[in-house]
Amino acid sequence: MIVEDSSLVTDAFAVLFGEAGYEVHSARTVADAIELGKRTQIDLILLDLTLPDGSGLDVLSALRQSGQLPRATLAMTGHTGGGVRETCLAAGCAEVLTKPVPIRELLRQIERLLG
Amino acid sequence: MKMSDGLDSAALHKRLAALEAQGEEARRTIDELKSRDALKTQFLSNISHDLRTPLAAIITHAEILREGMLGSLNPRQRESVSGIVNGGQQLIDMIDEILTYVRSASDQVALIRTEFSITEVVDQVKLLNESLSAKKRLTIERLNGDDVPPVYADRDKLKHVLGNLIGNAIKFTHDGGRIWIKFARRGRDGDELLVEIGDTGRGIARDHYDLVFREFAQVDSSPSRPHHGTGLGLAIARKLVELHSGRIWVESELGKGSRFFFTLPLNPPRD
Numbered sequence: 001m002i003v004e005d006s007s008l009v010t011d012a013f014a015v016l017f018g019e020a021g022y023e024v025h026s027a028r029t030v031a032d033a034i035e036l037g038k039r040t041q042i043d044l045i046l047l048d049l050t051l052p053d054g055s056g057l058d059v060l061s062a063l064r065q066s067g068q069l070p071r072a073t074l075a076m077t078g079h080t081g082g083g084v085r086e087t088c089l090a091a092g093c094a095e096v097l098t099k100p101v102p103i104r105e106l107l108r109q110i111e112r113l114l115g
Numbered sequence: 116m117k118m119s120d121g122l123d124s125a126a127l128h129k130r131l132a133a134l135e136a137q138g139e140e141a142r143r144t145i146d147e148l149k150s151r152d153a154l155k156t157q158f159l160s161n162i163s164h165d166l167r168t169p170l171a172a173i174i175t176h177a178e179i180l181r182e183g184m185l186g187s188l189n190p191r192q193r194e195s196v197s198g199i200v201n202g203g204q205q206l207i208d209m210i211d212e213i214l215t216y217v218r219s220a221s222d223q224v225a226l227i228r229t230e231f232s233i234t235e236v237v238d239q240v241k242l243l244n245e246s247l248s249a250k251k252r253l254t255i256e257r258l259n260g261d262d263v264p265p266v267y268a269d270r271d272k273l274k275h276v277l278g279n280l281i282g283n284a285i286k287f288t289h290d291g292g293r294i295w296i297k298f299a300r301r302g303r304d305g306d307e308l309l310v311e312i313g314d315t316g317r318g319i320a321r322d323h324y325d326l327v328f329r330e331f332a333q334v335d336s337s338p339s340r341p342h343h344g345t346g347l348g349l350a351i352a353r354k355l356v357e358l359h360s361g362r363i364w365v366e367s368e369l370g371k372g373s374r375f376f377f378t379l380p381l382n383p384p385r386d
Binding site: 006029079102104 | 164167169171173174175176178179182184185203207211225227231352371
């Protein structure tokens, strides 16, 4: 599942993961992501941290509460620093990537986490 | 001529009132300027963030094409698509520089100190710049530093400073030139580390020593200038060094290269 408020970015990822052979769902808000996460069996979340209705990390805490956490979560942020990485790792993200994430690295990370 | 005390004091009161009014006016102007400056900073921050998102999408699409995921490309097509990726990446780097500046200007930056080897960071930055310096046949050498004690500082921020200084040295040094990094201990008990980044590049005139550290300033700001950039790199470096209670300056002569120095306290107070 891709959680990201810009359709430009989710469209690009949809092309990428579609070609790489993954089934892709996308959500543009915290609320949509929680709803989708509860309804669908998700293996991995690609999570933008800044969403229109809150922080991406809110999605994780809600899914944790309902016992529906995915196998792995990769956080994405525009700008690292200021302890963002530490906060995300503490919240249960496997890694924090800076946008734009080089696609080779992204696919490698996902294969590692799901493999 | 002798004035009565009454008149004297009335004139004095009048003058005082005028001065107070002027002071009040000046304070209002300063407040107004401050709030405009904050608005400008907020605008820069928003626009940078908003520019980044579509740009990230463009780069991802171009990378998908370049990797041949939508069908293989011939060499010329791949070269052209690589141009989109590289150009986009250069824009992202500039936007990030603006964002870093905005954050440091609005005091949003906190130091995250750890103990680490600064020579290791220098070697990392050198490695990161290897392909750029190889293209211009530049030699980059770390002349000493194996005996420098670990520093207690913000690793990412010092890496940024070193990356900026070494990056500038590469940018402004002619093909085949030399760049070096040198360490020295200063202060009464050698409790201050002096870091020097020198080059055999085009140099900076004495009149411009201060200008280069000023935000948005470039020695050559004409549209036809050979080196483009945001003009924020050294202003950010200065902020980050000063956050560490250090100083940064340049010694240079036109045509004879530049030596940038910064200091770093080796034993800062620990919380």
